[in-house]
């Protein structure tokens with residue numbers, strides 16, 4: 335069972351234009367609405383591939399109602415924590431050449447009691463972690479709590495640190511996918527895994543990253559600060575996994591043109607957890623799921639027919655001098 339926790343979910347609106355011309359009135363050539371927020375996307379990807387999950391999220395306002403309706407349509411089991419202000423809407427402007435401009439709202443201001451209810455809901459679902467995960471087998475956990483995404487106003491940067499501390503009491507393993515102060519603050523609580531993208535990794539390690547060696551060194555710095563393992567998504571360059579057992583790099587060729595990079599990192603995390611959340615096979619799954627997501631519009635999550643594990647190449651101790659290309663958008 336993989337429980338995702340999204341403190342700042344969103345209704346993701348995607349507007350497609352041939353080419354964005356700032357300051358002009360333009361007609362969209364396409365549009366779509368997806369349920370959004372990083373943890374929500376991880377749960378959507380898991381459901382699309384037949385894995386057990388629950389999405390714990392806040393809900394409120396018209397956007398929140400629409401978000402819950404879309405999740406029900408997609409068959410995503412949810413635990414909602416009603417809040418007084420409305421869930422945000424995030425806007426993606428997608429141009430024909432693959433350029434993506436993303437405008438994310440800050441999100442609703444949460445009250446102290448709403449934050450507490452969200453933490454309680456995360457820990458309460460499901461109630462039988464201890465049965466699923468003997469405390470000594472954290473290397474191969476069967477239950478994960480995944481805290482994903484930005485934190486809305488009113489939520490302290492220590493939210494994920496609190497989540498990790500409380501999750502530990504349940505026997506579940508923890509993964510945190512966030513950025514900035516929230517990522518740095520969670521490390522002291524020693525999450526089992528963190529999943530930054532390239533920019534988030536560089537920011538958290540306070541170092542520029544231009545080569546694979548730089549990325550591995552930054553991941554090691556996050557491990558020294560408390561993370562058990564680091565799964566870093568590197569956009570077109572695939573992903574690296576750095577843990578107690580070693581360093582691996584995996585990548586896969588794109589199957590077709592880039593439709594949308596939004597949510598690709600979330601699909602990658604879902605693939606990693608679905609494949610056991612540990613080791614090079616899980617890394618290969620992460621890259622297969624993430625690569626499949628890039629070929630799909632908006633933040634559509636890939637299903638089994640989209641995912642090609644055989645196209646992924648995994649290398650142990652990759653070439654540290656390899657210069658990385660484009661950063662990931664998410």
Ligand SMILES: O=P(O)(O)OC[C@@]1(O)O[C@H](CO)[C@@H](O)[C@@H]1O
Pocket residue numbers: 342344346369370371372375424436438482483484485596597598599600633664
């Ligand atoms: O503002 P955050 O929480 O960092 O990111 C939110 C978001 O951009 O992440 C998902 C893609 O990863 C989208 O569904 C959503 O709009």
